[in-house]
Amino acid sequence: xxxxxxxxxxxxxxxxxxxxxxxxxxxxxxxxxxxxxxxxxxxxxxxxxxxxxxxxxxxxxxxxxxxxxxxxxxxxxxxxxxxxxxxxxxxxxxxxxxxxxxxxxxxxx
Amino acid sequence: xxxxxxxxxxxxxxxxxxxxxxxxxxxxxxxxxxxxxxxxxxxxxxxxxxxxxxxxxxxxxxxxxxxxxxxxxxxxxxxxxxxxxxxxxxxxxxxxxxxxxxxxxxxxx
DNA sequence: TACCAGTACCTAGCAACACGAAGTAGCTGA
DNA sequence: TCAGCTACTTCGTGTTGCTAGGTACTGGTA
Numbered sequence: 001x002x003x004x005x006x007x008x009x010x011x012x013x014x015x016x017x018x019x020x021x022x023x024x025x026x027x028x029x030x031x032x033x034x035x036x037x038x039x040x041x042x043x044x045x046x047x048x049x050x051x052x053x054x055x056x057x058x059x060x061x062x063x064x065x066x067x068x069x070x071x072x073x074x075x076x077x078x079x080x081x082x083x084x085x086x087x088x089x090x091x092x093x094x095x096x097x098x099x100x101x102x103x104x105x106x107x108x109x
Numbered sequence: 110x111x112x113x114x115x116x117x118x119x120x121x122x123x124x125x126x127x128x129x130x131x132x133x134x135x136x137x138x139x140x141x142x143x144x145x146x147x148x149x150x151x152x153x154x155x156x157x158x159x160x161x162x163x164x165x166x167x168x169x170x171x172x173x174x175x176x177x178x179x180x181x182x183x184x185x186x187x188x189x190x191x192x193x194x195x196x197x198x199x200x201x202x203x204x205x206x207x208x209x210x211x212x213x214x215x216x217x218x
Numbered sequence: 219t220a221c222c223a224g225t226a227c228c229t230a231g232c233a234a235c236a237c238g239a240a241g242t243a244g245c246t247g248a
Numbered sequence: 249t250c251a252g253c254t255a256c257t258t259c260g261t262g263t264t265g266c267t268a269g270g271t272a273c274t275g276g277t278a
Contacts (some may be wrong), residue, residue: 004202005206006234011117012206012219043227073273100147104128120237137245138255159236180244181245181254184256
């Protein structure tokens with residue numbers, strides 16, 4: 001979409017990915033494809049992989065290497081307890097921000 | 110509030126400030142105080158000033174120097190036509206993002 | 219066999235942005 | 249005089265997403 005989305009994704013993309021993982025386990029390539037399908041048309045592959053490495057290092061997800069019939073083995077990520085806790089925090093923060101924004105939008109009309 | 114908000118503000122703070130300016134003209138110190146009042150308790154002053162310089166350079170706001178009785182002259186910013194256009198784009202992008210997030214939140218339960 | 223497309227992951231360098239910390243400057247009241 | 253509020257500025261840092269490469273495995277096709 002453009003620069004605006006890119007900047008807005010900073011700080012939210014992590015939550016988005018964790019939210020996806022809260023529903024089901026998934027691997028990088030899959031997540032990227034899904035996001036592109038959902039309208040984040042120009043999400044960069046590298047971005048997702050780097051993000052996954054980050055959340056893994058922070059201990060928010062568990063990883064399992066699963067062989068694929070169509071290429072190299074997949075690194076399947078799943079949200080663990082710590083990750084769920086973090087995701088809760090994320091939603092709280094998001095709600096706060098979204099609330100302020102909504103208020104501003106109303107007031108601005 | 111913490112690191113989460115800080116990261117989320119990247120990309121949205123600009124829109125927030127422009128939205129404020131769409132309602133009324135304001136100067137940096139005033140905007141900072143207002144934001145802190147609204148719950149953005151630890152917004153850094155420097156952040157707002159830098160942001161205002163940025164949007165001015167992009168031609169989204171007009172500036173007027175107004176003397177103050179209580180200190181140095183104020184730089185009063187007001188949203189111009191280009192700024193309003195940009196703000197519209199911001200709201201569009203925000204809506205898109207908020208929509209996706211809301212959907213993820215529903216699905217994740 | 220050689221090559222390409224699709225799958226799947228990784229990395230290095232860059233730009234944008236918010237923050238922390240410090241500084242400048244003007245005014246008022248104790 | 250000096251502390252405290254008002255008001256703006258600047259520099260260095262950390263985090264983050266993007267660009268642009270690269271590696272590696274598979275299957276189909278010329």
